[in-house]
Amino acid sequence: MSPSLNDLLIEDFRQQQSNLQNQYQRMHNRIQLIMGLNTALLPAFGATAAAVGGSNVQAAWLIAFPIAGILLSALGYATGRADRQLVGLYRRQISRTAKELLDLTTPSKPYAEWAHAGRDTDDLRRLVEPARSSEAERQPRQSAWRARATLRLSVTRLPYLLAFVFLCAWLIVLIALVVVVAASRLPGTF
Numbered sequence: 001m002s003p004s005l006n007d008l009l010i011e012d013f014r015q016q017q018s019n020l021q022n023q024y025q026r027m028h029n030r031i032q033l034i035m036g037l038n039t040a041l042l043p044a045f046g047a048t049a050a051a052v053g054g055s056n057v058q059a060a061w062l063i064a065f066p067i068a069g070i071l072l073s074a075l076g077y078a079t080g081r082a083d084r085q086l087v088g089l090y091r092r093q094i095s096r097t098a099k100e101l102l103d104l105t106t107p108s109k110p111y112a113e114w115a116h117a118g119r120d121t122d123d124l125r126r127l128v129e130p131a132r133s134s135e136a137e138r139q140p141r142q143s144a145w146r147a148r149a150t151l152r153l154s155v156t157r158l159p160y161l162l163a164f165v166f167l168c169a170w171l172i173v174l175i176a177l178v179v180v181v182a183a184s185r186l187p188g189t190f
Contacts, residue, residue: 094118
């Protein structure tokens with residue numbers, strides 16, 4: 001006996017939810033790796049800088065650390081952006097399957113009321129949070145960590161934003177090092 005369309009949609013829905021959950025886990029692992037390696041470069045850079053001060057190492061070796069940090073951060077940025085796009089794709093797939101499943105099983109129930117994992121976060125917030133009173137609406141939530149009008153932080157944006165911050169920091173360090181190394185080679189300086 002072949003499975004019914006309902007059974008296929010339920011299995012598809014479960015698989016897509018599993019894909020989304022696994023993508024979040026992969027994102028978490030990657031951000032830990034990229035941030036950990038970037039953080040490990042900092043003390044290595046400091047130790048090399050101290051060795052340069054003792055004349056044991058040439059100053060040009062210092063430039064290797066910001067270059068490695070820039071490459072690592074660029075990789076983190078690219079994978080973070082790709083991860084965010086994959087999460088969006090998985091959410092859209094879940095939403096489509098959920099709508100088809102709901103239409104097949106319970107056509108009278110409106111899809112707009114179903115708070116499943118594929119829904120947009122703003123829609124979920126509207127569905128899950130009860131309507132707040134006018135008094136509560138005027139006071140900011142204590143647990144709100146998203147700044148609405150300015151920078152919106154989320155689990156899917158944080159990896160590439162952190163990688164971008166590290167990238168900018170390493171670029172500043174590289175430029176400063178190039179200036180210091182170039183200035184130290186000029187006659188009559190230092």
